[in-house]
Amino acid sequence: MAKKVxxxxxxxxxxxxxxxxxxxxxxxxxxxxxxxxxxxxxAIAVDVKxxxxxxIHTAQxxxxxxxxxxxxxxxxxPFMIINVALPYQDLTIMDACLETGVHYLDTANYEPKDxxxxxxxxxxxxxxxxxxxxxxxLLGSGFDPGVTxxxxxxxxxxxxxxxxxxxxxxxxxxxHGLPFATNFNPEINIREITQNGRYWENGHWVETKPMQxxxxxxxxxxxxxxxxxxxxxxxxxxCRNLPGLKRIRFWMTFGESYLKHLEVIHNLxxxxxxPIEFEGHKIVPLQFLKALLPDPAxxxxxxxxxxxxxxxxxxxxxxxxxxxxxxxxxxxxxxxYRETGAQAVSxxxxxxxxxxxxxxxxxxxxxxxxxxxxxxxxxxxxxxxxACGLPWKDIEFxxxxxxxxxx
Ligand SMILES: NC(=O)c1ccc[n+]([C@@H]2O[C@H](COP(=O)([O-])OP(=O)(O)OC[C@H]3O[C@@H](n4cnc5c(N)ncnc54)[C@H](OP(=O)(O)O)[C@@H]3O)[C@@H](O)[C@H]2O)c1
Numbered sequence: 001m002a003k004k005v006x007x008x009x010x011x012x013x014x015x016x017x018x019x020x021x022x023x024x025x026x027x028x029x030x031x032x033x034x035x036x037x038x039x040x041x042x043a044i045a046v047d048v049k050x051x052x053x054x055x056i057h058t059a060q061x062x063x064x065x066x067x068x069x070x071x072x073x074x075x076x077x078p079f080m081i082i083n084v085a086l087p088y089q090d091l092t093i094m095d096a097c098l099e100t101g102v103h104y105l106d107t108a109n110y111e112p113k114d115x116x117x118x119x120x121x122x123x124x125x126x127x128x129x130x131x132x133x134x135x136x137x138l139l140g141s142g143f144d145p146g147v148t149x150x151x152x153x154x155x156x157x158x159x160x161x162x163x164x165x166x167x168x169x170x171x172x173x174x175x176h177g178l179p180f181a182t183n184f185n186p187e188i189n190i191r192e193i194t195q196n197g198r199y200w201e202n203g204h205w206v207e208t209k210p211m212q213x214x215x216x217x218x219x220x221x222x223x224x225x226x227x228x229x230x231x232x233x234x235x236x237x238x239c240r241n242l243p244g245l246k247r248i249r250f251w252m253t254f255g256e257s258y259l260k261h262l263e264v265i266h267n268l269x270x271x272x273x274x275p276i277e278f279e280g281h282k283i284v285p286l287q288f289l290k291a292l293l294p295d296p297a298x299x300x301x302x303x304x305x306x307x308x309x310x311x312x313x314x315x316x317x318x319x320x321x322x323x324x325x326x327x328x329x330x331x332x333x334x335x336x337y338r339e340t341g342a343q344a345v346s347x348x349x350x351x352x353x354x355x356x357x358x359x360x361x362x363x364x365x366x367x368x369x370x371x372x373x374x375x376x377x378x379x380x381x382x383x384x385x386x387a388c389g390l391p392w393k394d395i396e397f398x399x400x401x402x403x404x405x406x407x
Contacts, residue, residue: 001029002025002026002027002028002029002030002361003027003028003029003078003079003080003361004028004029004030004031004032004076004077004078004079005021005028005030005031005032005078005079005080005081005082005357005361006032006034006072006073006076006078006080006081006082006102007021007031007032007033007034007081007082007084008034008035008061008063008069008081008082008083008084008085008089008093009035009063009083009084009085009086009089010033010034010035010037010040010041010044011035011040011084011085011184011185011296011297011346012184012296012297012300012342012343012345012346012350013084013107013142013184013342013346013349013350013353014033014035014041014044014084014085014350015044015047015297015340015341015342015346015350016336016340016342016346016347016349016350016351016353016354017082017084017350017353017354017357018031018033018044018045018048018056019044019047019048019051019052019339019340019341019350020340020350020351020354020388020389021082021354021357022048022051022052022054022056023052023388024354024358025054027358027361027362028357028358028361030057031054031056031057032056032057032058032059032076032078033045033056033057033058033059034058034059034060034061034072035060035061035085036060036061036062036063036085037060038058038059038060041058041059041060042058044056044058045057045058047341051339051340051341057076059072059076063083063085063089063092063093064088064089064092065092066092066095066096066099069092069093069095069096070096070099070100073096073097073100073102074100078102079102079103079361080102080103080104080105080136080357080360080361081093081096081097081102081103081104081105082105082106082353082354082357083104083105083106083107084106084107084349084350084353086108086185086188087106087108087109087110087111087118087188088110088111088112088113090106090108090109090110090122090123091110091122091123093106094123094126094130094137097135097137098126098129098130098133098135101133101135102135103135103136103137103138103360103366104130104135104136104137104138105137105138105141105353105356105357105360106138106139106140106141107140107141107142107145107146107349107352107353108140108142108145108188108233109122109123109139109140109145109233110122110123111188111191113273114273115273118192118233119233119236120139120233120236120237120372123137123139123370124370126370127369127370130368130369130370131368131369131370133368134368135368136360136365136366136367136368136369136371137369137370137371138356138360138365138371138373138376139237139370139371139372139373140233140234140237140372140373141352141353141355141356141357141373142348142349142350142352142353143309143329143348143349143352143390144168144170144232144234144250144309145232145233145234145237145372145373146234146349146352146353146356146373147309147329147348147352147373147385147390147392148168148234148309148310148311149234149237149238149372149373149374150352150373150374150376150378150381150382150385151310151311151313151327151328151378151392152166152238152242152311152313152374153373153374153375153376153377153378154327154378154379154382154394155311155313155315155325155327156242156243156315156374157377157378157379158394159313159315159317159323159325160313160315160316160317161243161244161315161316161317161318162243162244162315162316163242163243163244163245163313163314163315164244164245164246164247164314164315164316164322165245165246165247165248165312165313165314165315165399166238166242166245166247166248166249166311166312166313166314167248167249167250167251167311167312167400168232168234168235168248168249168250168251168309168310168311169217169219169227169251169308169309169310169311169312169328169400170227170232170250170251170252170253170307170309171217171219171222171225171227171252171253171307171308171309172253172307172344172345173219173221173222173223173225173253173305173306173307173308174303174304174305174306174307174333174343174344174345175303175304175305176299176302176303177302178294178299178302179257179261180257180258180261180293181293181294181296181299182293182296183296183299183303183343183345183346184296184345184346184349185290185296186289186290186293186296187286187287187290190262190265190271190286190289191271191273191286192230192232193210193230193252193254193262194210194262194266194271195210195231196208196209196210196231197209197210197211197212197213197228197229197230197231198231198235199229199231199235199247199248199249199250200235200239200245200247200248200249201246201247202246202247208229211228211254211259212228212229213228213229213406214226214227214228214229214407215227215251215400215404215405215406215407216404216407217251217253217400217403217404218403219253219308220308220328220330221306221308221330222305222306222307222308222330225253226253226254226256227251227252227253227254228251228252228253228254229249229250229251230250230251230252231250232250232252234250234372234373235248235249235250237372237374238374241372241374241375242374244315265289269285270285270286270288270289271285271286271289272284272285272286273285273286296343296345296346297342297346299343300333300337300341300342300343300346301337303333303334303337303343303344304333304334305332305333306330306331306332306333306344307329307330307331307333307344307345307348308328308329308330308331309328309329309348310326310327310328310329310392311326311327311328312324312325312326312397312399312400313325313326313327314399323396324396324397324398324399325394325395325396325397326393326394326395326396326397327392327393327394327395328392328393329348329385329390329391329392329393331344331347331348331390332344336348339389347389348390351385351388351389351390352381352385352390354388355381355384355385355388356373356381358384359376359380359381359384364377364380365377365380365381
């Protein structure tokens with residue numbers, strides 16, 4: 001039976017989730033989109049109606065406040081919440097889900113506002129409470145985290161007994177023609193990139209300086225790009241859940257102009273999250289910068305090119321010689337925009353959020369407790385990726401160190 005869903009967050013990703021849920025009335029019978037600014041929800045609702053013919057409801061909510069969330073959930077009575085607000089709201093929304101008996105899904109792990117530190121420990125601490133309440137919380141159902149975790153689970157199920165190394169490659173080959181803009185929330189994006197990098201090897205985290213390691217990789221659909229080693233949240237759960245894993249790293253591409261701007265921003269202290277005194281007001285430099293930068297939602301119509309995100313996985317089967325598979329998706333910015341009014345970075349996050357919710361609503365993935373994506377059966381998710389707009393390839397490959405040596 002089709003279910004009611006409540007989507008929280010009306011940014012680029014919320015726009016895609018609303019459009020994609022509306023495309024599947026047999027799964028999502030009734031959709032409410034709520035966010036801090038109701039007018040943004042209303043604008044998305046008009047577009048959803050124009051594109052899909054479906055009416056969706058809208059509401060205002062401050063998701064930092066549990067009582068407001070509880071009141072809204074009691075009014076809407078959804079089966080589950082799709083949280084695509086900011087990572088700061090994860091815990092308040094999980095608390096409200098527990099109080100009202102509603103399932104939960106998000107795309108990014110909790111991060112305290114005053115500390116640029118994202119870790120699963122806060123959300124994993126909800127495990128017993130969700131299990132005892134008979135509720136499910138699905139964590140990180142975007143692309144990375146999300147699809148990248150499912151690609152690893154697929155590799156383990158269909159190719160390997162043991163996975164030895166994983167390299168996650170995230171390439172955005174899109175060009176918006178502006179000197180500097182971020183493709184999703186600038187505050188979250190810049191906090192992620194300016195931190196020290198980290199990868200996991202032989203049971204330990206190895207810390208690196210920001211942008212310390214660079215490689216050039218030839219991405220299908222995009223071409224040759226420089227990519228840099230970063231910390232990314234899916235490594236925290238994958239290093240626990242992949243048997244035999246010896247090393248996992250994450251790489252993201254950046255253009256020269258983007259890095260130059262970031263360096264200047266950093267040198268000026270504009271990426272700081274420490275409040276400063278300015279003309280009698282306290283302001284946070286990074287939040288001030290966010291106000292100056294283009295709204296990521298405005299990049300949709302002007303972004304051309306493709307994203308290519310995937311996993312290079314090496315391992316063994318039946319005690320044989322190590323071999324490598326490369327599993328990836330290519331997504332076109334303009335096609336994503338035509339379908340949902342958002343560019344590919346929002347599209348590649350919003351579609352997997354809808355698929356995770358679909359598998360929960362259909363009971364395919366539904367199970368009490370707090371789950372990371374690689375802990376569920378990858379097959380139905382991989383099937384839906386192909387059917388819902390993010391087709392993937394799974395090919396024989398060489399280890400990353402052979403195709404793109406260290407520079
Ligand atoms: N896993 C992945 O692959 C992946 C990739 C990209 C992004 N993400 C995650 O996806 C989420 C959404 O990203 P986005 O690019 O859509 O961000 P965005 O454009 O900044 O949108 C965030 C939305 O959340 C709303 N919001 C913020 N605080 C709120 C609060 N206290 N109460 C209610 N609503 C609130 C904002 O409201 P206002 O409009 O009023 O500001 C905005 O509409 C983020 O958590 C991001 O980290 C995941």
